[in-house]
Amino acid sequence: MKSPTQLKEIEDFKSAYIKKIEEVSGEYLALSSHLNQYQALAEIVMEKVATQWAKTSAQYDTIPHKRVYLFSIEFLIGRLLKSYVNSLNWEETVKIAMHELGLDYQTILDQETDPGLGNGGLGRLMACFLESAATLGLPFHGNGIHYKHGLFEQKIINGEQVEVSDNWLRNGYPFEIRKPNESVIVKFYGDIHYEKVNGALTFVYENYEPILAVPYDLPVKGYHNSTVNSLRLWSAEPLDEFDLLSFNKGQFIDAVRHKSEAEAITQILYPNDNEAGGKLLRLKQEYFFVCAGLKRIISRFKRFNQNCLDDFSEKIAIHINDTHPALCGPEMMRILMDDEGLSWNDAWKITQNSLTFTNHTVLPEALEKWPVEMMKFLIPRIYMIIEEINRQFGESLRLKAGLNELQISALSIIQDNQINMANLAIVCSHSVNGVAELHSKILKEETFNGYYKLFPERFHSVTNGVTPRRFLINCNTNLRDLITESIGTEWIKNLYDLENLMRFKNDLAFAKRFCQIKLDNKIRLSHYIKQQNQIVVNPESIFDIQVKRIHEYKRQLLNALHVLHLYNCLKANPNQEFIPRTFIFAGKAAPGYYFAKEIIKLINAIAELVNNDPAIHDRIKVVFLANFNVSLGEIIYPAANISEQISTAGKEASGTSNMKFMMNGAITLGTMDGANIEIYEAVGKENIVTFGLSSDEVTHYEKQGGYSSIEVYESNEHIQKIMHQLIDGTFGHLGNFQSIYDSLLLYNDTYFILKDFDSYLGAQKRINSIFQDKTKWFNMALHNVAYSGRFSSDRAVLDYQKKIWKTI
Numbered sequence: 001m002k003s004p005t006q007l008k009e010i011e012d013f014k015s016a017y018i019k020k021i022e023e024v025s026g027e028y029l030a031l032s033s034h035l036n037q038y039q040a041l042a043e044i045v046m047e048k049v050a051t052q053w054a055k056t057s058a059q060y061d062t063i064p065h066k067r068v069y070l071f072s073i074e075f076l077i078g079r080l081l082k083s084y085v086n087s088l089n090w091e092e093t094v095k096i097a098m099h100e101l102g103l104d105y106q107t108i109l110d111q112e113t114d115p116g117l118g119n120g121g122l123g124r125l126m127a128c129f130l131e132s133a134a135t136l137g138l139p140f141h142g143n144g145i146h147y148k149h150g151l152f153e154q155k156i157i158n159g160e161q162v163e164v165s166d167n168w169l170r171n172g173y174p175f176e177i178r179k180p181n182e183s184v185i186v187k188f189y190g191d192i193h194y195e196k197v198n199g200a201l202t203f204v205y206e207n208y209e210p211i212l213a214v215p216y217d218l219p220v221k222g223y224h225n226s227t228v229n230s231l232r233l234w235s236a237e238p239l240d241e242f243d244l245l246s247f248n249k250g251q252f253i254d255a256v257r258h259k260s261e262a263e264a265i266t267q268i269l270y271p272n273d274n275e276a277g278g279k280l281l282r283l284k285q286e287y288f289f290v291c292a293g294l295k296r297i298i299s300r301f302k303r304f305n306q307n308c309l310d311d312f313s314e315k316i317a318i319h320i321n322d323t324h325p326a327l328c329g330p331e332m333m334r335i336l337m338d339d340e341g342l343s344w345n346d347a348w349k350i351t352q353n354s355l356t357f358t359n360h361t362v363l364p365e366a367l368e369k370w371p372v373e374m375m376k377f378l379i380p381r382i383y384m385i386i387e388e389i390n391r392q393f394g395e396s397l398r399l400k401a402g403l404n405e406l407q408i409s410a411l412s413i414i415q416d417n418q419i420n421m422a423n424l425a426i427v428c429s430h431s432v433n434g435v436a437e438l439h440s441k442i443l444k445e446e447t448f449n450g451y452y453k454l455f456p457e458r459f460h461s462v463t464n465g466v467t468p469r470r471f472l473i474n475c476n477t478n479l480r481d482l483i484t485e486s487i488g489t490e491w492i493k494n495l496y497d498l499e500n501l502m503r504f505k506n507d508l509a510f511a512k513r514f515c516q517i518k519l520d521n522k523i524r525l526s527h528y529i530k531q532q533n534q535i536v537v538n539p540e541s542i543f544d545i546q547v548k549r550i551h552e553y554k555r556q557l558l559n560a561l562h563v564l565h566l567y568n569c570l571k572a573n574p575n576q577e578f579i580p581r582t583f584i585f586a587g588k589a590a591p592g593y594y595f596a597k598e599i600i601k602l603i604n605a606i607a608e609l610v611n612n613d614p615a616i617h618d619r620i621k622v623v624f625l626a627n628f629n630v631s632l633g634e635i636i637y638p639a640a641n642i643s644e645q646i647s648t649a650g651k652e653a654s655g656t657s658n659m660k661f662m663m664n665g666a667i668t669l670g671t672m673d674g675a676n677i678e679i680y681e682a683v684g685k686e687n688i689v690t691f692g693l694s695s696d697e698v699t700h701y702e703k704q705g706g707y708s709s710i711e712v713y714e715s716n717e718h719i720q721k722i723m724h725q726l727i728d729g730t731f732g733h734l735g736n737f738q739s740i741y742d743s744l745l746l747y748n749d750t751y752f753i754l755k756d757f758d759s760y761l762g763a764q765k766r767i768n769s770i771f772q773d774k775t776k777w778f779n780m781a782l783h784n785v786a787y788s789g790r791f792s793s794d795r796a797v798l799d800y801q802k803k804i805w806k807t808i
């Protein structure tokens, strides 16, 4: 029964909505399109959120709480409408109102574009942190880039990835507010010279090219509270065209050229994951959002602190998310010295005490380096400052730490005529951290060992986390309701409370519902698969899922070769007992990453072979879902039985999809890598399936040699058969996979796929035997949900607050 207040709320909502439809479309509800229906709902929701937003901002101006600004070149925020509705506690009202108006709520939600302003885990992490901070009521803002085109849309045509540009702003975007009055000018190119002004040496910057940075602010709303923080995304625009025309003495063509060159800076997101680009435009992007963001933060700080910057670092933390915003160091020095007139030493103290740095990868190809010439040309003043930071740093190593020249050059920010951005970030920050225990250990012992020996106190570890609101509560509502009915609502804000679920481990009625929910989620995903790929899958089969960026180190290839092997076994022995499996893959490959695209093609070739072979009797199905993004993830994670986390040990810094799957009751099948190790510790060895080389073993082979993929090949006939199939025409018109064959056999299998193959096979067999014991499987799944508390991004954010920003 609905209470009178609730009934009134629904009626009020309905009339507001009917009116809003007319405003956005100029039509009556009955004639409105789905898009208009979405726009109307979005506007109503945004109005409510904006009221709380204004209030939060005003409150922050009066309380002296330390603010944190996350600088990141990516924020992979996902769709927002449902998040806002649920966090406002409007879910029931909106659902009922839509229903009573004869509208389909899900169809309306599906009109929203999913802004692809990030590549994968790194950008998604920032979105999770922002959501958690708002839910915890902490003053915590994001600073990034307003890309006009996000990550490309992936289509699969003839088994291959085809990239289509992503125009997420096509229909407008209702959740951002453009703030032209908070624009700033960012300067590129030009010349620097010294001048004596009143006896002091000052730098004069001339002939530069000014670009206007215009902020777009998005509200980040806390769950069931009234905190609304901001994500500020900067868009590059030409200076006022009139000014420019007069500046260029009426040269219209030049003015137009300037316009498109300015806009180019924020046109596209670079579609690389774990790879450093090295392009001038990328460096421009990095400086652009760092410069604009810092200028605004510093000027706002002055406004509220009587123009005094002395205690800036006590009140503000600037966080460098991976090396892309590492120019925060020299840019802050520039602002404090050139614009604010501070001395080098005073500026340095404030800069270093404000900055903190998180490293996200140890893959060498992802560690950014910029040619000195490029930096000097594009941002000459910044280059001068980097040189001076490096000179002083070298000097202190020589005098205070007593290092020799060889040791100093190994730690230098400038090496081989390149700026090493990780070194720059470390030298300019007071804290450096990795994103899981193993990763942080590798940073200390290997990647940044030289720095660790000098400043052990600067190094920390904070394991990543994910927001349970998006990745459990809003995307798996049936499980949410079961949990809440069983243990109350406290877990939503304190995920450790899920441990109380262990009380139900012997409760049959609970177990039945828990398993039914998983089945229902699998049915939902099956419908999606049918609709997208025209493949019918069996929801009773094991859903074995690997969804993430396609990369050699993540080893989708190992998974695919295992499927091919199973197929061979079934063909050789069609009557064997076989537990049906559905292998689901999704993920984008960087457009320039040939090998990753070949892996996608191979998965699709295997799918075609296996799915259409009558001898298999539908016992194996292989599905590659196109265009993996946050929204697709929200359908996939709740439907998984097995979470494939099979990176070569030591290569995956943390992983976060492992956590999303776990929260939704999937069993991890993984290597001892990244946060998998901590999942292992949390659930216990009985409730996870692990295999493969350890990170130490991998490092040993890499350093000492001793691994020969040919030897493994020669001693294993299953592997021989699979390898031949890659090149013998097995895949018909989809062709051969010579490059994959060569990488494994000719180039000795850099990622230890053949080395780990047998061990992986064994792990997969263990899964089969466990799955047959329904009680055991339920128990394992329950452990995974119950012990996922520590993988909440609430915990991660609080860890940063305690260990790194020292705000609590």
Ligand SMILES: *Cc1c(COP(=O)(O)O)cnc(C)c1O
Binding pocket: 119, 120, 121, 124, 547, 548, 549, 628, 629, 630, 633, 654, 655, 656, 657, 658, 660
């Ligand atoms: C969580 C997430 C990722 C990260 O997945 P990993 O398996 O940790 O690499 C990538 N993309 C999207 C869309 C995600 O939601």
